[in-house]
Amino acid sequence: MHTSRTVWRIDRAGSLDRLRRADERLPPPAPGEVQVAVHAVGLNFADAFACLGLYSATPAGPFVPGLEAAGVVSAVGPPLADRPAHAIGDRVVVLTRFGGYATALNIDTRYLAPVPDGWTFEQAAAWPVQALTAWYGLVELGAVGAGDVVLVQSAAGGVGLQALAILARLGADAVAIVGGEPKVRFLVEHCGLAPKRIVVRGGRDFPARLDGALADCGRSGFDAVFDAVMGPGFRPSFARLAPEGRYVLYGAADFMPSGVSRGWARLAWQWLTRPRLDPLAMISDNRAFFGFNLIWLWESVERVPAAYAALAALELPPPHVGQRHPFDEARRALDELKGGRTIGKSVLVVDPPTGR
Ligand SMILES: NC(=O)c1ccc[n+]([C@@H]2O[C@H](COP(=O)([O-])OP(=O)(O)OC[C@H]3O[C@@H](n4cnc5c(N)ncnc54)[C@H](OP(=O)(O)O)[C@@H]3O)[C@@H](O)[C@H]2O)c1
Known part of the structure; x- marks a missing residue:
């Protein structure tokens, strides 16, 4: 002791x-x-x-x-x-x-x-945190199944790699978004992703490159989007949700200040210009939007063992x-x-x- x-x-x-x-x-x-x-x-x-x-x-x-x-x-x-x-x-x-x-x-x-x-x-x-986050977002909320095409933001990060592993286990296809070329190389060399299905975020041609990745999957829209960046990629990603598609937002990494403290001016600007969605349009377009913070699981401790069991059943590497x-x-x-x-x-x- x-x-x-x-x-x-x-x-x-x-x-x-x-x-x-x-x-x-x-x-x-x-x-x-x-x-x-x-x-x-x-x-x-x-x-x-x-x-x-x-x-x-x-x-x-x-x-x-x-x-x-x-x-x-x-x-x-x-x-x-x-x-x-x-x-x-x-x-x-x-x-x-x-x-x-x-x-x-x-x-x-x-x-x-x-x-x-x-x-x-x-x-x-x-x-636990990153695997449970990917499981809850993709399986419980996103209802991802075999054959689905899923857009994964920050795909070389902690949650992102767990998301790719879960999609592979479910038999779904991933299109990955990352912040730079070293991450592209990592996903190709260590995860076996095809370069055509990895998109570096940013740039005016970002929407066109998303379409290119979708075309490589033989599709014109994503069945699900898994996003914790909520940056400039949000609108083009949401616009590419297929009918019956699910957009799962679980973070806002784009709001991270570059310095050691908060930087209120930039945060205020990002807050005021954040994207807004029309719920009525979601009905006619048949698209769904989910947001979550896994902290609910810590507060519902009686559900933790079942969550661990669901994750263990996926037998992830x-x-x-x-x-x-x-x-x-x-x-x-x-x-x-x-x-x-x-x-x-x-x-x-x-x-x-x-x-x-
Ligand atoms: N809702 C929940 O319950 C829950 C639980 C766990 C994690 N999360 C969220 O999931 C995301 C991933 O978490 P993680 O712990 O696995 O981290 P991570 O993905 O390993 O690292 C964060 C990534 O965010 C991306 N990013 C985008 N804009 C950024 C900016 N302005 N500054 C810095 N990084 C930026 C970077 O990847 P790219 O440049 O490649 O995009 C970075 O590597 C975070 O947003 C986190 O808050 C949410």
Whole structure:
């Protein structure tokens, strides 16, 4: 059992510069909880939005960012009849509603899943948030099935690669949008995507290049669009939804400021000029629009085991961990992620993973 730990804490959201390392006491796990010695922490784009105070679920006061981790159970609290039992030494994946940037943590056992056989802790920490997001958006809301053609924005990112893996499993075809040529090369070389089905976002000819990718699929419209950018690509993508198509919006990466703090003028302009949709037109055009934030799952903990089970049934390969950073370099790692050029998942590695 660990009685102390190191965390990254922010006293007040607003700037990444406010993120500070702190050593603090860790109480024993409460009834229904276990203590986990963290080996790896998964970073999410939402962590940067939370530190900037641009994430709707951001806590009001001081908080430790982080939505997921993986490690080993190091202590077990008094058991409760309605909670899954765990033993010291279990290798576990952890979903946590903030608090993940920590070398050890106490957690309600309903938020745990076993580390899949053969996966490293880094792969396990890279998995739950982004895979659950892609599953919920594509399967539960997007109702994607075999033969569908789906447009995936930021396809070389953490959620994007999970989306491509799920589409492959479902027998659907993907058209990928990415921010630059290195990501095109990655998708061709590591995911086997055809270059004609990868579109670099931006430029006046972006709509024409989308049409070219659709033509390569033998189609004139997408069955589903999976978008967490909501930038200039939104309107041309929405306009290319086929009848009965589903547009699933789950983020707004284009709103990410380039500096370490918020940059209100640009944000205000983006807010005022954001796209607006006509719900009446959706009836006559037979097109649907969904928005979601997976944070609902943390708040409906009784549904977490079923969500994990649905994901496990897809038997996805381990996630691609593209960036590994020492735990002590969380601020630099988050700054790099927010810069938009990372490929796959970024993780923090706790070394040695013993809590401290
Ligand atoms: N709703 C939910 O429940 C939920 C859950 C998880 C994640 N998300 C959202 O899903 C998206 C992907 O998350 P992730 O953690 O997997 O991150 P990620 O995709 O690995 O990284 C974010 C990507 O956003 C793209 N991007 C577009 N405009 C950008 C800008 N102005 N600045 C920086 N990057 C920009 C970049 O890729 P390209 O340049 O290749 O487009 C960048 O690599 C994020 O928007 C996140 O907020 C939502």
